[in-house]
Structures are given as structure tokens and as C-alpha cells.
Amino acid sequence: MSVITDFETHDVRFPTSLLLDGSDAMNPDPDYSAAYVRIGTDAGDGLEGHAFVFTIGRGNDVQVAAVQALAPYLLGRDAEELLADMGGVWRMLQHDSQLRWLGPEKGVMHMAIGAVVNALWDLKAKREGKPLWRLLAELSPEQLVDLVDFRYLSDALTREDALSILRAAEPGRAERIAQLEAEGYPAYTTGPGWLGYSDEKLERLCREAVAEGYTQVKLKVGASLEDDKRRLAIARAAVGPDIRIAVDANQRWDVADAIAWMRELAPFDIAWIEEPTSPDDVLGHAAIARGIAPMRVATGEHAANRVMFKQFLQAGALHVLQIDYTRVAGVNENVANLLLAAKFGVPVCPHAGGVGLCEAVQHLAMFDFVAVSGTMDGRMIEHVDNLHEHFATPVEMRGARYLAPRTPGAGTEMRAESIAQYEFRVYA
Amino acid sequence: MSVITDFETHDVRFPTSLLLDGSDAMNPDPDYSAAYVRIGTDAGDGLEGHAFVFTIGRGNDVQVAAVQALAPYLLGRDAEELLADMGGVWRMLQHDSQLRWLGPEKGVMHMAIGAVVNALWDLKAKREGKPLWRLLAELSPEQLVDLVDFRYLSDALTREDALSILRAAEPGRAERIAQLEAEGYPAYTTGPGWLGYSDEKLERLCREAVAEGYTQVKLKVGASLEDDKRRLAIARAAVGPDIRIAVDANQRWDVADAIAWMRELAPFDIAWIEEPTSPDDVLGHAAIARGIAPMRVATGEHAANRVMFKQFLQAGALHVLQIDYTRVAGVNENVANLLLAAKFGVPVCPHAGGVGLCEAVQHLAMFDFVAVSGTMDGRMIEHVDNLHEHFATPVEMRGARYLAPRTPGAGTEMRAESIAQYEFRVYA
Numbered sequence: 001m002s003v004i005t006d007f008e009t010h011d012v013r014f015p016t017s018l019l020l021d022g023s024d025a026m027n028p029d030p031d032y033s034a035a036y037v038r039i040g041t042d043a044g045d046g047l048e049g050h051a052f053v054f055t056i057g058r059g060n061d062v063q064v065a066a067v068q069a070l071a072p073y074l075l076g077r078d079a080e081e082l083l084a085d086m087g088g089v090w091r092m093l094q095h096d097s098q099l100r101w102l103g104p105e106k107g108v109m110h111m112a113i114g115a116v117v118n119a120l121w122d123l124k125a126k127r128e129g130k131p132l133w134r135l136l137a138e139l140s141p142e143q144l145v146d147l148v149d150f151r152y153l154s155d156a157l158t159r160e161d162a163l164s165i166l167r168a169a170e171p172g173r174a175e176r177i178a179q180l181e182a183e184g185y186p187a188y189t190t191g192p193g194w195l196g197y198s199d200e201k202l203e204r205l206c207r208e209a210v211a212e213g214y215t216q217v218k219l220k221v222g223a224s225l226e227d228d229k230r231r232l233a234i235a236r237a238a239v240g241p242d243i244r245i246a247v248d249a250n251q252r253w254d255v256a257d258a259i260a261w262m263r264e265l266a267p268f269d270i271a272w273i274e275e276p277t278s279p280d281d282v283l284g285h286a287a288i289a290r291g292i293a294p295m296r297v298a299t300g301e302h303a304a305n306r307v308m309f310k311q312f313l314q315a316g317a318l319h320v321l322q323i324d325y326t327r328v329a330g331v332n333e334n335v336a337n338l339l340l341a342a343k344f345g346v347p348v349c350p351h352a353g354g355v356g357l358c359e360a361v362q363h364l365a366m367f368d369f370v371a372v373s374g375t376m377d378g379r380m381i382e383h384v385d386n387l388h389e390h391f392a393t394p395v396e397m398r399g400a401r402y403l404a405p406r407t408p409g410a411g412t413e414m415r416a417e418s419i420a421q422y423e424f425r426v427y428a
Numbered sequence: 429m430s431v432i433t434d435f436e437t438h439d440v441r442f443p444t445s446l447l448l449d450g451s452d453a454m455n456p457d458p459d460y461s462a463a464y465v466r467i468g469t470d471a472g473d474g475l476e477g478h479a480f481v482f483t484i485g486r487g488n489d490v491q492v493a494a495v496q497a498l499a500p501y502l503l504g505r506d507a508e509e510l511l512a513d514m515g516g517v518w519r520m521l522q523h524d525s526q527l528r529w530l531g532p533e534k535g536v537m538h539m540a541i542g543a544v545v546n547a548l549w550d551l552k553a554k555r556e557g558k559p560l561w562r563l564l565a566e567l568s569p570e571q572l573v574d575l576v577d578f579r580y581l582s583d584a585l586t587r588e589d590a591l592s593i594l595r596a597a598e599p600g601r602a603e604r605i606a607q608l609e610a611e612g613y614p615a616y617t618t619g620p621g622w623l624g625y626s627d628e629k630l631e632r633l634c635r636e637a638v639a640e641g642y643t644q645v646k647l648k649v650g651a652s653l654e655d656d657k658r659r660l661a662i663a664r665a666a667v668g669p670d671i672r673i674a675v676d677a678n679q680r681w682d683v684a685d686a687i688a689w690m691r692e693l694a695p696f697d698i699a700w701i702e703e704p705t706s707p708d709d710v711l712g713h714a715a716i717a718r719g720i721a722p723m724r725v726a727t728g729e730h731a732a733n734r735v736m737f738k739q740f741l742q743a744g745a746l747h748v749l750q751i752d753y754t755r756v757a758g759v760n761e762n763v764a765n766l767l768l769a770a771k772f773g774v775p776v777c778p779h780a781g782g783v784g785l786c787e788a789v790q791h792l793a794m795f796d797f798v799a800v801s802g803t804m805d806g807r808m809i810e811h812v813d814n815l816h817e818h819f820a821t822p823v824e825m826r827g828a829r830y831l832a833p834r835t836p837g838a839g840t841e842m843r844a845e846s847i848a849q850y851e852f853r854v855y856a
Contacts, residue, residue, distance in 0.1 A: 027525045057526035058497075059537060065493040066536065069486075097455045098485035104679070104707065104730060107535015108494065109487060152706040155683040155715065251532070255583040278580040279532065280735040282710060283742050287583065302532060304732075307708040314711050 006040030007071040023196035025222035031057035049123030050413035066112035106304035117330030122410040133363035137370035141166035184401035187383040193219030206238035213399035216244035222252035244271035259291035285317035301351035353384035359411035390418035434468030451624035453650035459485035477551030478841035494540035534732035545758030550838040561791035565798035569594035612829035615811040621647030634666035641827035644672040650680035672699035687719035713745035729779035781812035787839035818846035
């Protein structure tokens, strides 16, 4: 038996606003940040669980405070017991009636629970000597459904539904693991399309993306229709007719605006419109989807929880489901989200970028391929090429594909030197 | 000109779990708490703005941290300028792109913005020498719509729609103010129905409620169907056939459970079922509403923002809209919620109880009567008779009616002695 003896948080902020990396119609000057947690035990094996909530700057201290508030739930607890019942850990944190009031199941406290759950997943994967994707992909269907809280889902997805989906994907797991390890998983790139970039930089980055093998790029839109048309014309000319171009409005529009604006952009052959309006507006997304058909709608990086994803799917409000590694309550809730997508036959293309999101979410996409959807068709992980150097196991790309991680863990461990260098300090 | 010079927060917790006041199917042992903020200026007039976020215990420290994180947005600012443009204050806080990432517009950071906005409303009302309800009720339609952010609402409610609603209610404002000051506003009571109470206490409190003049009581349900039937039989026998009995499941059920359970309770003549399932589940509430018609569905105390209320109304998912004073981003967002309800012709029956929610939310119901809906038909404010003694201007009831407050302010100022006595301290 070992006991959880360390629970340490850090407020880590990178000054990305200086270069306008990550600039879009709603987020003109983000400072990519992490509300970071490190969990240690007295096992003497040197293994720790690391995870974080991704934020974009101010308020990261509040997010850290929320993570820190969960320390009493873990400190002094039997690590083996917790790691053997990750579904139980999730319910312990999520169903704490007093903490629940602060959401429920959304916002700062929900994301804090996600970070703590994910730190335990990182520790569990390291102890089992497997990358997270493989750890998950080798669990039985029964073990996987035990991770999921089906409360509020049963009108769309029951435990039995989930078992059926997972059992149907059991044949071929070994072959798909081998395929992943040989070929990796496809990516698309958002690198060229930040709003703050000049036309010249946009064109150059588009050409480079195609040269690297990308078959889809994504551009930020929504600040100016004329700018969007000009930039899409530049991008389409640069990539040619066979490369998909997705666009992302980052919640900029109301429903009617979204429909009108996207009809104007339709001639550029748009792969999907991402976050056209409020991430809470299921009915609005459904109206937009109807209004711009056959263009597709993608959303999810700001969907607060599985109940929101359930409704987006029920309402036909999205065609591409974008999970985020740190927005919801950890791996467990994302397993629910992957199962919901599979139930409705919708492809999952995870949100990434930010700080460490690529490193983390690749594990869930690969798990989905091996054990849930069983396919890569129409699936891609977002890729943005920055801040990877701060992680102990940065993503490895071969051309436009994520190589399957082989190092044990969830990919969420930041290098100690980076934490020390970018720890946020207020000088009073 | 005066400058905001003080921004002080307090973590105030009352040990209500000792008596099971406030116990329900999801919240067995709440400790009613306030993440409290006090804003002062150098005006030398002794006037301060006070407000809070209501929570139920653990995590109140995180909520306090979120409120405190907003201090830099106010300290050193020109108070007159801020108070003259409360719509601008709301947008400054809500549209801060970095803070927005922490919701967006939901959870801890959203409620923190609400507390700061509401503290300014308290200060503004004190400076103008009016109770908040009257301050709002005497604003012009143009001034009122300037408070509202119509982003994400325009498919259901435009600025022009809102102006029409408010202008239609302008005639008769003076008469309704006089009526309010003479008669007060109707209330219903949740006092008898907490799950933790014995059958004897339930029966006694039901009889007392009728004797006090209440025409509606509310019972918590959802933990045990047999218990609910027994308790409803006791309550119905105690109050007789003419008093309405509402029930509140506090999010306990999935959709099918809610429909089946409520069909079992239908013979007791249920005024409404409140929070049958997840407060995020618009489509679930709509399915429940269809499944139990003609019973009515009420919800809103946990609706994160105006975008959620918009959808509940669009989907026919609620028949009674329950605003909460501290769940959303302050008075401004609740003005939007009242306008949405008016647009859809749905009555607003505010959530109250907790700590200071009665003192605060009565102002919004009274404003609604004077200047928005123009009617009390089918409207009542929840009333729970506890913790009022901690407030500088506790609610005044005459029988089952809230008397219109006459003291300047928003009712949200807690007595200094209560703050000092119940300030939460961690002894390490």
C-alpha cells in the first residue's frame, strides 16, 4: 500500500499574447496557461501524476485555487485503492453535494475535478507502464463502462448501449493497436490561420502545411467578413482544391449572423464551421446547421459536460464532435463523450493546441480508434505547433500524423524547468 | 468624483447542516454560505456596496477567490462613471476574453462577476436613496435595455422586442408601485418540506403555513417514491384541497425516471415539478414536460445564464421560470431573463431561501411587476424563514406576502457582526 502524500499546484503562464499565436475573433490576446497539479505518493517508485487545466491567462489563479481545494479529498488516501476504482474517484469528487453547487458540473470547479482525475490517470498509466491510450484500450468493456456516470444520459445512452458499442469494437483491437503504432493518427493544422497573422504569413504557412502532408487546415474567422473572404481566397489558392479548409468563429455570432456569414463563405468549400455561436446554445447550433446545410457544424471544446454533448447529438446540432481534454471532468467524462458520439455515429475530432492539449488528447483519439469507434474515417486531431518543448513527452509528428506515444503516462507532465521558469508571480 | 478604494471579500458559512434545514434529495447536508464582497469609495458618504454568491459550504473559498480576482477591475476606478454605465460594467467584466475562458458565462467565474455587479447595484441604489426594485422600476425602457447584452439572444429576443415589452408596461407603473407598497407581493413557502424533517414536523409546518395565509407550499421529493407519497398524503391532508402543493426533485432524476415518478405523484394535485433533472438538460426538461402534461415544469435556480433560459423557453421546457439572484451574472443578466420570460409569456417565480436570497430577489420580482410583466398573476416569490436576522434589512413579511422594501439598497448587506461571527477559518 502507498499513500498520497503530495498535492502541489502551480500557476503557469506563457506570454503567448506577445506573438499573437492563438489569436481569434473572441480571444485577441491569450496568454496560454496551465492550472497545474502534481500528485505524489510514498511508494518510493518516483512515479507522480501530473495534469492541468488549460486557461488563457487571467483567472488562472482562481483555477489553481479550485484545484487546490480538492487536495483534502486525496491526501492521506490509499493510492492503490483510488487507482483501482477510477469510476469511484470520479463520483466521489463529482457528487460531493457542496462542491456540486458551484457548477453544477461546469466551469472552474468542474475543470478542477478534471485536472485531479487526470493526474490520477497519469499516475495510473505510469504505474502500469503504459501510455494512457493503450491502458484504456486494453480495459474490458465492463471496466470501461464502470468509469462512466450514466446519470442524465439514459434517455440517449444506457450502460447496456455502451457495453454493446464497446463489445462490437473488441474484435480487431490488437490489429488496430499495431496499425496505430505503425502509422500514427491523422492530424489537421490550425497553425496557419490565426487572425493576428499577416496575409503573407497565412499564405506561407498554408503552403508549408500542404508540403508537410496536411490534408486539412483551419482558419479563424468572424471578425470581418471582407477579411475572411480575402484570407480564404489566399488560403484556397495556396492549398489548392483538394485540401479541406475548416473555419472557426470562436462563438462570435448570433444565430442569424452565423447563417448569413457562412452562406457568404460557402463558395470557398468549407469543411466545417466551428463554434459559430454560444457553446451553450444547442438549439442555436441546430438552427445554424439547418440554415447552412450541407455545410457541417463542429463544436465541443467549450461544451461543459456530457449532458451538453448529449443534447447537441439529440438535436442534430453538430456533425463533428470536438472533445477537449481539460474542459470536462477528466478522462472519465470524455469516455462518456466518446460513447455518445459512437452511439449517434458522429466522428470525434479533438480540440488541441493550447498548452499540452495535443500531448494529452491524442491518447483519447487513439483509444477511440482502438476500442470505441474502431475507425479513423473522417477523424483528425487538431495540431498546433507550439509550446510542446515544455513537456516531458512532447508529441511526435511524422508529417501530418501523430505517432502513437510509447512512454508510460498521459502526456500531461510539464518539464520542471518550464514550470519554474513560467510560474506566475505577482510582485506587489 | 469619487474613487473605488475598498474591495474586501469574506468567506461566511453558517452551520445549517446541523439542523437539516435545506436538506433535499441532492443536498443532504448543506452549510449555507456566502462568498461575500464589500466595495467602498472615498466619497466620505459612508455608503458601500455589498453583495455575495450563495453557496452551500465547501468550495466557498474558491468562490471568494474568484470574486477577489475581480478587484483589479474596480479598484481605483471612478465610481460615478461606473455606476452611470452599469451595462458597460457588465460587458467589461463579462467580455474580458481571458476570464471568459473559465466559463464561458457559467460556474464560479460567472457567479463572481454577478456578485461584483450586484455590489455596484447595491451601492448605486443607496446613493440614489431607493430600494433596488424602485430604482429599476423608474428607469426608462431605453435605460433598461442598455443594461442587457443581447448577444446570443437575438433569435428569440432583440433589443427592439425588449423595448416593446417595456414600453407596453409603462402605463400604470405608478399605480403598480402604489399597489406594491400597499399590499406587497405574494409568496409561497418551502419551510415545511425539507426532506430531513419528520412527518410530524411536516404536518405541523403545513398547518402553520395555511394559518399564516400561504396558498402554496413546496415539498422536496425524489429520494424515495414511497416516502414521497406518504409525505404528500400528509401534506395534502394538512393543507386541504385548495392550497397548491409544488414539489422539487433538485435534479435527482433521469428523463424516464422523472416521468414515471411524477405520474405516480399526479393524484396529489401537483402545482409544479421543480428541477426534475440536470439543469443543463433543456431537451430532457422538454421531454418531461410532454410526458407529464398537464403537470407543469419549473426550473432555473441552476440555469447558468440567459442562453440557457432562452432555450428552455424556445423548447417549451418550462412553465414557471425561476430566476436566482446569485447564479447568473447579476442584476443585468436577470433583467434579460425577465424580458425573455415576458416575451414567451411565462410567469417568473424566483428561487429564494439560502442566505439572503429572499432579501435580494424580491427586488427583481417587484421590478418585474412594475415595469416588465405588469402582473402578479401566477407569480410568487419563494420564502424560507431562516438566516434573515443576519441582514441589515431583513425581509418583512405580512402573512404570506413580501412587503415592498423601502430602505435604499439591494437588500444584500449582511450585518457586520454576523460576518465576523461566521467568517470561516481554517485552523491548520
